[in-house]
Amino acid sequence: MAALPVSPLAPAGFPVLPAIKGVRFAAAAAGVKYKDRNDVMLAVMEPGTSVAGVFTRSATRSANVLDCQDKLGRAADGPAAILVNSGNSNAFTGHFGQTSVAEICTAVAAETGIDPARVFTASTGVIGEPLPHERITAKVADLNSALDAGALEAAAGAIMTTDTFAKGSAAEVEIGGRTVSIAGIAKGSGMIAPDMATMLVYIFTDAKVAQDALQAELSAICDRTFNCITVDSDTSTSDSLMLCATGASGVDASGNAEFSAALEKVMLDLAHQVVRDGEGATKFVEIQVTGAASDKDAKVHGLAIANSPLVKTAIAGEDPNWGRVVMAIGKSGAAADRDLLTISFGDVLVAEKGWVAPSYKEEQGAAVMKEQEITVKVDLGLGVGTATVWTCDLTHQYITINADYRS
Amino acid sequence: MAALPVSPLAPAGFPVLPAIKGVRFAAAAAGVKYKDRNDVMLAVMEPGTSVAGVFTRSATRSANVLDCQDKLGRAADGPAAILVNSGNSNAFTGHFGQTSVAEICTAVAAETGIDPARVFTASTGVIGEPLPHERITAKVADLNSALDAGALEAAAGAIMTTDTFAKGSAAEVEIGGRTVSIAGIAKGSGMIAPDMATMLVYIFTDAKVAQDALQAELSAICDRTFNCITVDSDTSTSDSLMLCATGASGVDASGNAEFSAALEKVMLDLAHQVVRDGEGATKFVEIQVTGAASDKDAKVHGLAIANSPLVKTAIAGEDPNWGRVVMAIGKSGAAADRDLLTISFGDVLVAEKGWVAPSYKEEQGAAVMKEQEITVKVDLGLGVGTATVWTCDLTHQYITINADYRS
Numbered sequence: 001m002a003a004l005p006v007s008p009l010a011p012a013g014f015p016v017l018p019a020i021k022g023v024r025f026a027a028a029a030a031g032v033k034y035k036d037r038n039d040v041m042l043a044v045m046e047p048g049t050s051v052a053g054v055f056t057r058s059a060t061r062s063a064n065v066l067d068c069q070d071k072l073g074r075a076a077d078g079p080a081a082i083l084v085n086s087g088n089s090n091a092f093t094g095h096f097g098q099t100s101v102a103e104i105c106t107a108v109a110a111e112t113g114i115d116p117a118r119v120f121t122a123s124t125g126v127i128g129e130p131l132p133h134e135r136i137t138a139k140v141a142d143l144n145s146a147l148d149a150g151a152l153e154a155a156a157g158a159i160m161t162t163d164t165f166a167k168g169s170a171a172e173v174e175i176g177g178r179t180v181s182i183a184g185i186a187k188g189s190g191m192i193a194p195d196m197a198t199m200l201v202y203i204f205t206d207a208k209v210a211q212d213a214l215q216a217e218l219s220a221i222c223d224r225t226f227n228c229i230t231v232d233s234d235t236s237t238s239d240s241l242m243l244c245a246t247g248a249s250g251v252d253a254s255g256n257a258e259f260s261a262a263l264e265k266v267m268l269d270l271a272h273q274v275v276r277d278g279e280g281a282t283k284f285v286e287i288q289v290t291g292a293a294s295d296k297d298a299k300v301h302g303l304a305i306a307n308s309p310l311v312k313t314a315i316a317g318e319d320p321n322w323g324r325v326v327m328a329i330g331k332s333g334a335a336a337d338r339d340l341l342t343i344s345f346g347d348v349l350v351a352e353k354g355w356v357a358p359s360y361k362e363e364q365g366a367a368v369m370k371e372q373e374i375t376v377k378v379d380l381g382l383g384v385g386t387a388t389v390w391t392c393d394l395t396h397q398y399i400t401i402n403a404d405y406r407s
Numbered sequence: 408m409a410a411l412p413v414s415p416l417a418p419a420g421f422p423v424l425p426a427i428k429g430v431r432f433a434a435a436a437a438g439v440k441y442k443d444r445n446d447v448m449l450a451v452m453e454p455g456t457s458v459a460g461v462f463t464r465s466a467t468r469s470a471n472v473l474d475c476q477d478k479l480g481r482a483a484d485g486p487a488a489i490l491v492n493s494g495n496s497n498a499f500t501g502h503f504g505q506t507s508v509a510e511i512c513t514a515v516a517a518e519t520g521i522d523p524a525r526v527f528t529a530s531t532g533v534i535g536e537p538l539p540h541e542r543i544t545a546k547v548a549d550l551n552s553a554l555d556a557g558a559l560e561a562a563a564g565a566i567m568t569t570d571t572f573a574k575g576s577a578a579e580v581e582i583g584g585r586t587v588s589i590a591g592i593a594k595g596s597g598m599i600a601p602d603m604a605t606m607l608v609y610i611f612t613d614a615k616v617a618q619d620a621l622q623a624e625l626s627a628i629c630d631r632t633f634n635c636i637t638v639d640s641d642t643s644t645s646d647s648l649m650l651c652a653t654g655a656s657g658v659d660a661s662g663n664a665e666f667s668a669a670l671e672k673v674m675l676d677l678a679h680q681v682v683r684d685g686e687g688a689t690k691f692v693e694i695q696v697t698g699a700a701s702d703k704d705a706k707v708h709g710l711a712i713a714n715s716p717l718v719k720t721a722i723a724g725e726d727p728n729w730g731r732v733v734m735a736i737g738k739s740g741a742a743a744d745r746d747l748l749t750i751s752f753g754d755v756l757v758a759e760k761g762w763v764a765p766s767y768k769e770e771q772g773a774a775v776m777k778e779q780e781i782t783v784k785v786d787l788g789l790g791v792g793t794a795t796v797w798t799c800d801l802t803h804q805y806i807t808i809n810a811d812y813r814s
Binding site for chain 1: 463464465466467468498499500501502503534535639640641642643644714715716717720721723724726729730731733734735736737738739741742743744745746748758760761762763800801802803805806807809810
């Protein structure tokens with residue numbers, strides 16, 4: 001498959017990421033599948049690091065995900081490591097997949113001296129093919145000796161599959177006059193033929209946050225960020241989001257509101273970058289739902305709109321087709337009353353009281369749809385529930401990437 | 408929008424439909440939106456006709472659907488009528504929509520002498536524009552005087568929007584040495600810019616079946632036929648399925664198994680024709696799910712596979728991408744165990760025991776995917792739940808129809 005052009009929605013460039021005290025990175029070319037590019041990254045965290053994670057809910061999730069979930073469930077201290085490879089997802093590879101995970105964890109543990117129960121992995125790429133883990137384990141010594149606090153950008157590049165740009169984000173917070181840093185990388189939702197898109201996200205901070213608090217924080221913010229984006233409604237077998245707090249800044253950020261806000265900013269930025277790299281995307285779409293019977297209902301409506309092929313193709317065609325938004329709300333299963341709905345495209349009121357707004361002119365809606373970033377606002381008129389979700393349009397390029405190219 | 412080419416999956420021609428005793432049809436050109444073609448149909452049933460219906464569950468359903476549901480809920484006898492127009496869906500037209508329905512029902516009642524509470528309507532076409540109901544009511548006298556038992560094919564043509572072929576199906580059953588006939592027509596899921604696809608189905612029989620029994624039969628069979636098809640997971644505001652039993656054959660078919668089987672055959676045939684006219688469809692896909700924890704779980708898995716954009720684009724690309732089937736099963740939310748899954752494409756065993764089958768060769772799967780009709784078989788290995796669902800592939804033409812053309 002030929003290299004895809006960089007998404008028109010990509011940021012201007014990769015951001016400058018601060019070094020995070022207590023964690024070092026390395027990337028290497030192991031030749032898992034791709035030639036002449038880095039495809040393995042290793043992160044090593046100092047003792048005292050808390051590690052939290054959120055993973056795909058897929059019933060057919062990969063051996064790596066199952067292993068990470070098992071390890072996170074056990075309280076543990078000491079140093080920790082994360083090894084990620086691209087090029088092969090190690091998903092649906094039967095018992096061989098578990099062996100590959102064990103071999104990689106054993107190799108990392110042997111080289112770094114870290115308890116294998118604190119070594120986490122992820123794999124992304126082609127599925128159903130045995131992971132040539134020996135190519136990865138052969139590189140662990142090199143990776144370990146190359147560890148560098150400044151190598152997070154290289155790590156971001158190594159976990160890409162057919163992402164069209166590397167994704168990073170960072171924030172700094174002052175707590176009690178001292179600075180705490182947060183930096184994260186992500187991959188997704190580029191396509192790797194013949195595979196499904198996978199989202200991998202790794203975030204690091206030198207703040208000190210206890211394990212349970214870190215997990216609670218990550219899960220809560222994930223619900224408002226990564227769980228509010230969709231490209232095509234399909235869910236990978238490998239999706240993984242991990243947050244590591246090394247504590248090396250010496251600053252305890254547990255329960256600190258400014259830290260939470262900074263973490264959410266980084267997570268939202270990375271989530272948006274994943275949407276901006278959605279397969280074939282030409283429009284970045286924010287769907288703001290208000291007035292729903294509950295926040296949960298608002299999210300159900302928002303995702304129904306965001307996942308509707310008819311809404312997404314209308315946006316691709318720059319068609320202010322509010323009827324399809326009405327349709328998506330109607331089918332979502334959450335409470336709605338046709339005659340209480342209000343729909344706007346950007347700041348243009350389109351429909352209200354069960355019909356097109358008297359003030360609405362088609363050319364106003366058409367002008368909004370020509371923008372590269374589009375906001376769809378829906379008020380249900382029922383209650384105080386709100387949600388915001390993000391998606392992209394559905395274009396010929398999506399079909400081209402997923403149907404026309406063969407592995 | 409230029410006329411679409413006839414679907415490559417269309418039947419060879421419109422079937423010969425038997426006349427159904429006790430019901431007559433007429434079609435006319437009212438100029439609701441289209442020029443020079445029939446766009447209104449009227450069906451008039453004799454006294455003693457039982458009428459059953461199943462409608463969209465959309466929370467934003469049309470005024471016509473709300474009116475039909477209200478009328479079906481009230482027991483009633485006497486003659487009955489159905490009037491359907493194409494070209495305008497009368498959906499999301501506020502209180503004006505209710506007025507349009509009332510005006511049409513009043514006009515039909517005045518002309519035919521039928522109680523307006525026994526006059527049912529449906530509208531399909533553009534949404535959000537007021538229905539010019541006066542164009543329809545102006546044709547009611549002509550329609551009434553043209554009623555003919557043999558005009559069901561003309562009725563099938565009148566309810567088309569951008570369907571690429573008219574859809575009809577029929578069956579005859581011998582009960583106690585006498586013949587009972589069933590004939591039905593359908594429209595869907597062609598697109599009418601700038602609108603959503605709508606499915607309308609009308610089935611007539613001269614069997615005698617009590618109202619409650621007829622409704623129960625229709626709902627049960629609908630769950631195995633029309634509720635098992637999907638083109639793009641979007642749900643119309645206007646979907647309507649009605650079954651009218653005139654009793655004019657004098658044969659009571661209540662509880663008769665052969666009648667039920669014949670009715671299911673007609674409904675399944677019409678449901679398949681709707682899929683065969685799916686927007687941009689080039690492949691007709693049957694998904695057979697067995698071994699699920701329950702029938703309900705089996706249907707959830709089947710629809711998750713059938714609605715997955717990644718599965719549908721793989722089929723469009725003739726790619727035997729079983730990994731995407733695994734993905735769809737994993738995300739469906741119903742019970743699954745990766746290591747107990749068995750997946751076949753046609754008669755080719757592809758994956759089992761959590762991995763690709765040792766006997767599988769990619770060229771075998773590729774050969775199956777080149778067919779125009781493809782069967783995907785999934786066994787969960789968990790229980791005895793089964794379901795079969797039908798869908799089509801997702802192609803460039805779907806994007807072209809829904810994004811590139813503007814209203």
